[in-house]
Amino acid sequence: xxxxxxIFRLSIFILSIFIGYYVVWSVTPSLHxxxxxxxxxxxxxIIVGAIIAGLAGNSDSVFNTSSIFGFLAISLAAIxxxxxxxxxxxxxxxxxxKKKDK
Amino acid sequence: xxxANLSAIFYLISGVLFILALRGLSSPETSRKGNLFxxxxxxxxxxxxFFSIGNFSxxxxxxxxxxxxxxxxxxxxxxxIPMTAMPELVAGFHSLVGLAAVFVAISAFLNPDAFNLGxxxxxxxxxxxxxxxGAAVGAITFSGSIIAFLKxxxxxxxxxxxxxxxxxxxxxxxxxxxxxxxxxxxxxxSNLFWILLTVSFLIGFLLIIPIGxxxxxxVISMLNSYSGWAAAGIGFTLENTALIIxxxxxxxxxxxxxxIMCKGMNRSFFNVILGGFGATEKSSNSQNKEQRPVKxxxxxxxxxxxxxxxxxIIVPGYGMAVxxxxxxxxxxxxxxxxxxxxxxxxxxxxxxxxxGHMNVLLAEANVPYDEVFELEEINxxxxxxxVAFVIGANDxxxxxxxxxxxxxxxxxxxxxxxxxxxxxxVKRSLSPGYAGIDNDLFYKENTLMLFADAKxxxxxxxxxx
Numbered sequence: 001x002x003x004x005x006x007i008f009r010l011s012i013f014i015l016s017i018f019i020g021y022y023v024v025w026s027v028t029p030s031l032h033x034x035x036x037x038x039x040x041x042x043x044x045x046i047i048v049g050a051i052i053a054g055l056a057g058n059s060d061s062v063f064n065t066s067s068i069f070g071f072l073a074i075s076l077a078a079i080x081x082x083x084x085x086x087x088x089x090x091x092x093x094x095x096x097x098k099k100k101d102k
Numbered sequence: 103x104x105x106a107n108l109s110a111i112f113y114l115i116s117g118v119l120f121i122l123a124l125r126g127l128s129s130p131e132t133s134r135k136g137n138l139f140x141x142x143x144x145x146x147x148x149x150x151x152f153f154s155i156g157n158f159s160x161x162x163x164x165x166x167x168x169x170x171x172x173x174x175x176x177x178x179x180x181x182x183i184p185m186t187a188m189p190e191l192v193a194g195f196h197s198l199v200g201l202a203a204v205f206v207a208i209s210a211f212l213n214p215d216a217f218n219l220g221x222x223x224x225x226x227x228x229x230x231x232x233x234x235x236g237a238a239v240g241a242i243t244f245s246g247s248i249i250a251f252l253k254x255x256x257x258x259x260x261x262x263x264x265x266x267x268x269x270x271x272x273x274x275x276x277x278x279x280x281x282x283x284x285x286x287x288x289x290x291x292s293n294l295f296w297i298l299l300t301v302s303f304l305i306g307f308l309l310i311i312p313i314g315x316x317x318x319x320x321v322i323s324m325l326n327s328y329s330g331w332a333a334a335g336i337g338f339t340l341e342n343t344a345l346i347i348x349x350x351x352x353x354x355x356x357x358x359x360x361x362i363m364c365k366g367m368n369r370s371f372f373n374v375i376l377g378g379f380g381a382t383e384k385s386s387n388s389q390n391k392e393q394r395p396v397k398x399x400x401x402x403x404x405x406x407x408x409x410x411x412x413x414x415i416i417v418p419g420y421g422m423a424v425x426x427x428x429x430x431x432x433x434x435x436x437x438x439x440x441x442x443x444x445x446x447x448x449x450x451x452x453x454x455x456x457x458g459h460m461n462v463l464l465a466e467a468n469v470p471y472d473e474v475f476e477l478e479e480i481n482x483x484x485x486x487x488x489v490a491f492v493i494g495a496n497d498x499x500x501x502x503x504x505x506x507x508x509x510x511x512x513x514x515x516x517x518x519x520x521x522x523x524x525x526x527x528v529k530r531s532l533s534p535g536y537a538g539i540d541n542d543l544f545y546k547e548n549t550l551m552l553f554a555d556a557k558x559x560x561x562x563x564x565x566x567x
Contacts, residue, residue, distance in 0.1 A: 005341070006228055006338075009337075009338060009341065009343075009346055012343060012346050012347060012350075013334060013337075013338070013346050013347075013349075013350050014350075016117075016121075016346065016347045016349075016350030016351055017350045017353065017354045019121055019350075019351065020124070020350055020351040020352075020353070020354030020355055021354050021358065023121060023124045023125050023351070024124060024351075024354060024355040024358045024359075025358060026125070026128045027124065027127040027128055028127070028128060028129060028130070029362075029449075029451065029457070029458060029461070029476050030130070030449075030458060030461035030465075030471055030474060030476075031127045031130065031133060031458060031461070032359060032362075032456075032457035032458030032461075033188055033192075033456060033457060033458035033459055033461065033462045034127060034133065034137075034458070034462070035124070035127050035355065035359070035457075035458070036192050036322065036323070036326055036356075036359070036456065036457065036458075037188075037191075037192055037195070038123055038124070038127070038136075038137060038140055039124070039326060039330070039351070039352040039355050039356070040192060040195040040196065040199065040326070040329070041140060041144070042120045042123060042140055042143070042144065042348050042351070042352065043199050043329050043330055043333045043348055043349065043352045044144075044198075044199055044202065045116070045120070045143075045144060045147050045333070045344050045345055045348050046199065046202050046203055046206060046333050046336055046337075046345060047147075047148060047169075047202070048113075048147055048148070048151045048340065048342055048344065048345060049206040049209075049210070049217075049336050049339075049340045049342070049345070050202060050205065050206050050209075051148070051151045051152065051155070051165055052151065052155060052216060052217060052340070053205075053206055053209035053210065053213070053216065053217075054161065054164065054165045054168070055155050055157045055161045055162065055165060055216075056209070056213050056215075056216030056217075062160050062161045062164055063164075064213070065212055066208075066209045066212040066213035066216070067161070067209070067213075069205040069206070069208045069209040069212070070205070070206070070209045071164060071165070071168045072168075072205050073201075073202040073205035073206050073209070074165060074168040074169055074172065075168045075169070075171055075172035075175075076172065076198045076199075076201055076202040076205070077172065077198070077199075077202045078168070078169045078170075078171070078172025078173045078175075078176060079172045079173070079175050079176035079179070079195075079198055080176060080195050080198050080199055080202070081144055081172075081173070081176065082172070082173040082174075082175075082176030082177045082180065083175075083176030083177065083179045083180045083191075083195060084176070084180075084195060085137060085140060085141050085144070085180075086176070086177055086180035086181065087179075087180040087183060087188075087191065088137050088140075089134070089137055090180060090181070091185070091188075091462055091465070092130065092133045092134050092137060093134070094185075094462070094465040094466050094468075095130035095133070095465045095471050096465070096468065096470055096471070097130075097470050097471065097472055098470035098472050098473060
């Protein structure tokens, strides 16, 4: 009997939870705020679904109810992607070590 | 157009890059590179999606336009936002992830052909379950984050909003969501889909309103986790590996942060979620508060104490963020260091309104991160320090957490500030902190209260040093 592809996705999902568990415990507490902003940015990879939805309209009518929701989702996710990565970058640039010559 | 197998490989690569992005955060040196991995992963995921659809017609132009508009707004926000507003920003971003998940789910429900999920009214059962779970969690994330945002922004009162039968109502709504998903899957009715979304939005609001301002670190972490599970739900619907991996990573990340925050307050997750903390205690403590003697001083006294110290530990809290005192504080510390006084910073896990909030503010003020210590690292040093300078923190220093089993914060790990030779406490008044309980530290022999705005007081001390 063949295995349903869903099982493979479920396996990826479960194993990723474990990876997440170990990786996040190794994050230093002082970087917990950047952790939140970067997880924000990467969870906006949901834009992939939004793009599929946005491009689903045919060439005669780019806009239908379904694709409009797609376009809106693209904008929302894009705010998060750009905002999330850039604000993380901005924060991380501020973390500096003690200067030795002080 | 590239094959489905090839695009799946690329999605896997971007998932791995996202793992590396989080891995980089294990230390500040590697973190910047980690962020670049994250950006690279995102670029790969988006590009591959374009090529796998292979539709570069007029719709593609619109996709780019919407992408660009959102991107510009995001970039603008990212550069303009002050670091003190980071909790609001993160809450706002969570709401957007939630809403995007809802929109994608709506889109997939209305036009399942585009996602290879069947046809309207005849969507594959598995996909429909995944889609409705993703949509429901997304909706809860959205409305919950909006409330968190309003509370953090101060538009809505930070005090818990409770009413009779609240928990029963919430439980009923949560059960109704499960029933709705079941009915939706058996009937494919679009009406039920809209009802499900409405009810999920509603429960998001209801779940967050009873939770008070200082519990926001838990709430934000929890919503972070939800946004991940919502993304994973959509990832299953779209059969997209990048989205599944990311959803799992973000979901577990948020869950771990919530756990750390709850532990920092010695409260169970359910205790926080059920809310209402700090709403009941205030009245009972207000009578005996004014009777005990308090020593208060001015900037001159504080400067004198610190000038004669050889080591000073600074304990920042939410009040520092509110007063925007981090830069003034660093200037004071610079002056202290010039006088060969050893200065370090002690950060309680739940100081501020989100995990790591104080660390970011200190980093913004150019405080080197190797002078900033976590509770476990520094707690033994208080006994050997001359002066503890508490600025905008309160409950996290309250010794009652160690001594009084009746206290609502009993058992919460606190900074052993009272072990210092002297304690300087910058605070605007004697009012109790968030937990609504009096702080014994105010009345200790070796405590000097400095009643003033944190920023102004710090500046005045610097002048007097």
